[in-house]
Amino acid sequence: MREVCFGIDVGGTTVKLGLVSQDGELLEKREFPSIRDPDAMMDHIADHMNQVMEHFPDCACVGAGVGVPGPVMEESIVRGCTNLGWGDVNVARGLGHRTSLPIRVSNDANLAAMGEMWRGGGQGCKNLVLLTVGTGIGGGIICDGHILSGSMGGGGEVGHIPTSFHPEWRCSCGNYGCLELTASARGIIQAARQFSPFKDQAATTAKDVFDAAQEGNETARQIIHQAGSALGEAAAVLACVLNPELFLIGGGVSAAGHALLDPIENTFREKVFPPCGQARFDKAQLGNNAGILGGAALFFYQP
Amino acid sequence: MREVCFGIDVGGTTVKLGLVSQDGELLEKREFPSIRDPDAMMDHIADHMNQVMEHFPDCACVGAGVGVPGPVMEESIVRGCTNLGWGDVNVARGLGHRTSLPIRVSNDANLAAMGEMWRGGGQGCKNLVLLTVGTGIGGGIICDGHILSGSMGGGGEVGHIPTSFHPEWRCSCGNYGCLELTASARGIIQAARQFSPFKDQAATTAKDVFDAAQEGNETARQIIHQAGSALGEAAAVLACVLNPELFLIGGGVSAAGHALLDPIENTFREKVFPPCGQARFDKAQLGNNAGILGGAALFFYQP
Numbered sequence: 001m002r003e004v005c006f007g008i009d010v011g012g013t014t015v016k017l018g019l020v021s022q023d024g025e026l027l028e029k030r031e032f033p034s035i036r037d038p039d040a041m042m043d044h045i046a047d048h049m050n051q052v053m054e055h056f057p058d059c060a061c062v063g064a065g066v067g068v069p070g071p072v073m074e075e076s077i078v079r080g081c082t083n084l085g086w087g088d089v090n091v092a093r094g095l096g097h098r099t100s101l102p103i104r105v106s107n108d109a110n111l112a113a114m115g116e117m118w119r120g121g122g123q124g125c126k127n128l129v130l131l132t133v134g135t136g137i138g139g140g141i142i143c144d145g146h147i148l149s150g151s152m153g154g155g156g157e158v159g160h161i162p163t164s165f166h167p168e169w170r171c172s173c174g175n176y177g178c179l180e181l182t183a184s185a186r187g188i189i190q191a192a193r194q195f196s197p198f199k200d201q202a203a204t205t206a207k208d209v210f211d212a213a214q215e216g217n218e219t220a221r222q223i224i225h226q227a228g229s230a231l232g233e234a235a236a237v238l239a240c241v242l243n244p245e246l247f248l249i250g251g252g253v254s255a256a257g258h259a260l261l262d263p264i265e266n267t268f269r270e271k272v273f274p275p276c277g278q279a280r281f282d283k284a285q286l287g288n289n290a291g292i293l294g295g296a297a298l299f300f301y302q303p
Numbered sequence: 304m305r306e307v308c309f310g311i312d313v314g315g316t317t318v319k320l321g322l323v324s325q326d327g328e329l330l331e332k333r334e335f336p337s338i339r340d341p342d343a344m345m346d347h348i349a350d351h352m353n354q355v356m357e358h359f360p361d362c363a364c365v366g367a368g369v370g371v372p373g374p375v376m377e378e379s380i381v382r383g384c385t386n387l388g389w390g391d392v393n394v395a396r397g398l399g400h401r402t403s404l405p406i407r408v409s410n411d412a413n414l415a416a417m418g419e420m421w422r423g424g425g426q427g428c429k430n431l432v433l434l435t436v437g438t439g440i441g442g443g444i445i446c447d448g449h450i451l452s453g454s455m456g457g458g459g460e461v462g463h464i465p466t467s468f469h470p471e472w473r474c475s476c477g478n479y480g481c482l483e484l485t486a487s488a489r490g491i492i493q494a495a496r497q498f499s500p501f502k503d504q505a506a507t508t509a510k511d512v513f514d515a516a517q518e519g520n521e522t523a524r525q526i527i528h529q530a531g532s533a534l535g536e537a538a539a540v541l542a543c544v545l546n547p548e549l550f551l552i553g554g555g556v557s558a559a560g561h562a563l564l565d566p567i568e569n570t571f572r573e574k575v576f577p578p579c580g581q582a583r584f585d586k587a588q589l590g591n592n593a594g595i596l597g598g599a600a601l602f603f604y605q606p
Contacts, residue, residue, distance in 0.1 A: 071546075071578065127454035141544070143451050143458075150446070150546025151430035152581060157543040160576035173576050240460040241444070241544055243453025273463035273476050275374065278455060 004056060006049055006064035006101075007115070007295025009108060009288075010034060012083030015045060016288060019052050019061075020296035024119040026289060028052050038089045046098035063102035065295025066091055067111035071153030075104045075298075079153060104298045108291055110147040110156060112284075113140025115294030116248050118301045120286040126303060127244045130284060131158065131231060133260075134251035137180045141242060145303020148242075159184065161237055163230040182230040185253050188223055195219045210256045221259070228260045232267025239268070239276040250284030307359065309352055309367035309404075310418075310598025312411060312591075313337060315386030318348060319591060322355050322364075323599035327422040329592060330362075331355050341392045349401035366405035368598025369394055370414035374456030378407045378601075382456060407601040411594055412459060413450040415587075416443025418597030419551050421604045423589040429606055430547045433587060434461065434534060436563075437554035440483045444545060448606020451545075462487065464540055466533040485533040488556050491526055498522045513559045524562070531563045535570025542571070542579040553587030 004027065009016040011034060018029045030048055035041040053061055068091060070081035076092035092103040106114070113130035116122040122130075122142070130140040139158030141148040148155045159180035160173055166187075171178035181187045185206035192198040192209045196219075201208070212220035235247050247268075249261060265281045272279075286293055307330065312319040314337060321332040333351055338344040356364055371394060373384035379395035395406040409417070416433035419425040425433075425445070433443040442461030444451040451458045462483035463476055469490075474481035484490045488509035495501040495512045499522075504511070515523035538550050550571075552564060568584045575582075589596055 125454075139544075143446060143453070144449070146447070146449075148446050148451075148545065150579070151428075151548035152546055152579075154546035154576075154579040155446075155544065157546070157576055157579060160543045160579075161540055162574075175574060175576065178576075237464055237540060238544065239457075240463045241442075241458065241541065242451065243455055243457035243460070245454035271465075271478060273457075273460055273478065273481075276453070276455075276457040276460060276463075 001058060001060040003062050004059040005062045005296050005299045007292035008045060008064055008066045009111070009291030009295065010041070010066060010068045010084075011108070012069055016292055017045065017048055017052070018289065018292035018296070019056065020293060020300070022300050024293060024296065024300070026292065028055060029292070034084060036085045038086055038094065042091070042094040042098060046095060049099055061101060063104065063299050064095065064099070065111065065298035066095065066103060066105045067108035067291040067295055068105060069108050072105050072107050072149065073153045075106065078105065106147055106294070106298065107149065107153060107156070109138035109140040110149060111140070111294035112250065112286075112290035113142050113294065114147060114297040114301065115286050115290040115292065116250075116284050117142050117145070118297035119293045120290060121248045121282050121284050122246055125246045127242070128246040128248060129158075129235070129238055129242065129244045130248045130250055131235070132251040133183060133185075133231070133249060133253035135185050137184050138251070143242065145301075158234060158238065161234040163233045165226055165230045179230055179234045183227040183253070188227055188253065191223045191226070192220065206253055207255070210259065213259055224256055224259045225263045227253070228263030229267040232264040233271055235264065235268045235279070236271035236273070239279055240273040243276045244279055247279055247281050248284040249281065250290065254283055304361060304363040306365050307362040308365045308599050308602045310595035311348060311367055311369045312414070312594030312598065313344070313369060313371045313387075314411070315372055319595055320348065320351055320355070321592070321595035321599075322359065323596060323603070325603050327596060327599065327603070329595065331358060332595065337387060339388045341389050341397070345394070345397040345401060349398060352402055364404060366407065366602050367398065367402070368414065368601035369398065369406060369408045370411035370594040370598055371408060372411050375408050375410050375452065376456045378409065381408065409450055409597070409601065410452065410456060410459070412441035412443040413452060414443070414597035415553070415589070415593035416445050416597065417450060417600040417604065418589050418593040418595070419553075419587055420445050420448075421600035422596045423593060424551045424585050424587050425549055428549045430545070431549040431551060432461075432538070432541055432545065432547045433551045433553055434538070435554040436486060436488075436534070436552060436556035438488050440487050441554070446545065448604075461537060461541065464537040466536045468529055468533045482533055482537045486530040486556070491530055491556065494526045494529070495523065509556055510558070513562065516562055527559055527562045528566045530556070531566030532570040535567040536574055538567065538571045538582070539574040539576070542582055543576040546579045547582055550582055550584050551587040552584065553593065557586055
């Protein structure tokens with residue numbers, strides 16, 4: 001019997017659920033709205049899993065790897081998800097009861113990094129960092145083929161590494177100068193709003209800023225350059241702590257392409273502790289499927 | 304037959320070699336000068352191992368864990384030790400040939416952290432950072448019970464995390480403002496030399512600065528306070544990346560006691576990303592035996 005497993009990415013607005021083969025093929029994918037009540041959410045996920053399995057009667061499901069947007073302990077308990085309004089929820093037990101399957105749970109950013117290592121831009125690497133640059137900045141750290149989750153599931157919170165940019169801007173975490181303030185979509189928009197033409201625009205998006213930069217707007221260019229430089233500074237710090245082989249840049253802001261990637265890499269080369277400077281930079285490859293494949297990697301990837 | 308193993312800490316000036324029981328008892332310890340030729344060094348270490356084993360005829364030796372002052376790959380090959388003038392040396396193969404024992408090799412700072420986890424200040428923890436503050440600053444990182452060594456053995460080089468102090472001072476690594484410039488013994492001495500009474504003293508040591516601080520010299524106090532604050536800033540960065548449960552402070556500079564430890568912890572509490580702020584701080588406990596016990600931990604510790 002062919003072995004398969006589920007990868008499930010529980011986000012703040014939608015759940016992405018996929019059935020994945022042992023070699024990383026996505027056999028069926030579903031997407032449905034998230035529910036704020038954890039029990040109702042787990043009922044709903046379990047229903048979808050059962051429905052999907054009915055389409056694959058000759059496959060044996062070995063388990064489900066689940067990503068959640070919060071810190072996770074012991075591959076089981078999420079310690080609060082702000083985006084979902086959850087407190088402590090034992091997702092492994094809850095989904096395990098409902099499906100009789102082994103369930104492994106991880107933080108969504110970490111799981112995306114697993115997915116990229118297994119079937120995306122990180123194939124062949126066992127030490128990598130995925131920087132997901134979207135509304136905020138998430139980090140997924142893989143050391144020697146394993147997710148680094150830390151003592152309380154709070155590892156990889158790289159958006160709160162301080163950089164030399166905007167030391168006067170206060171982060172929602174209470175500190176000043178966090179990476180996220182300069183390099184996230186939110187930070188890029190906030191910086192742009194101080195200047196024309198963005199200050200007169202009702203709703204500026206990060207994409208507006210990328211487009212303006214591409215059309216030659218010097219302020220927009222500088223803002224993206226600064227975002228990249230801040231990411232490069234943070235990557236240099238990460239390199240002397242973790243010595244990864246590869247940094248992958250994902251998330252919506254990575255759509256800025258070379259305008260962002262070049263200053264990341266240039267600043268990194270300038271600031272890194274030289275013995276840790278061998279790391280490569282690349283774009284993440286799996287997009288929205290990274291979490292699903294990362295969930296499956298918890299069962300099928302052998303470090 | 305009682306199982307034992309060797310822990311061997313190869314330093315720039317001396318080798319510390321110990322035979323260790325399964326429960327972490329140091330049965331015999333030797334210390335002898337390091338040799339710059341790697342083959343002669345390994346001959347010499349193997350001779351000592353054989354001599355020690357003759358004293359324990361009713362023990363079975365299961366291997367040797369060896370710490371070296373350089374980056375180590377695959378628990379075997381040290382990629383250059385500046386302090387010993389070594390290039391690439393396959394210590395696992397070299398000592399394995401000479402002793403017919405399984406040999407596991409690691410960076411000395413990482414091994415000291417293993418030792419502290421197994422039998423020192425980190426007992427009961429699986430996620431900790433040992434900051435060894437001496438002439439320079441070394442870091443040993445343990446994640447989920449395992450050494451974090453990174454892709455090329457360069458993990459844990461925490462002395463090169465930038466801090467907000469002395470941004471104009473250039474580090475030997477080529478960068479500016481590295482932690483080591485402010486918080487190492489070398490940095491403390493350099494800062495003190497700019498002021499009386501130290502600028503008129505032929506040879507100032509870090510201990511002179513600690514003593515002056517204790518006698519009420521305000522400049523000396525500020526220098527140590529600044530060293531502690533820089534360590535606290537770096538610890539805050541490490542916390543959001545690694546989320547450790549515990550920071551242990553070791554090395555000669557930790558002798559400054561509360562004058563150093565208090566500003567470390569205060570600055571950490573002020574600057575840390577709050578969800579990663581639970582970490583405790585303590586002094587390392589094993590002193591010069593940390594590396595020996597860490598070497599034995601590679602065989603006897605079960606995460």
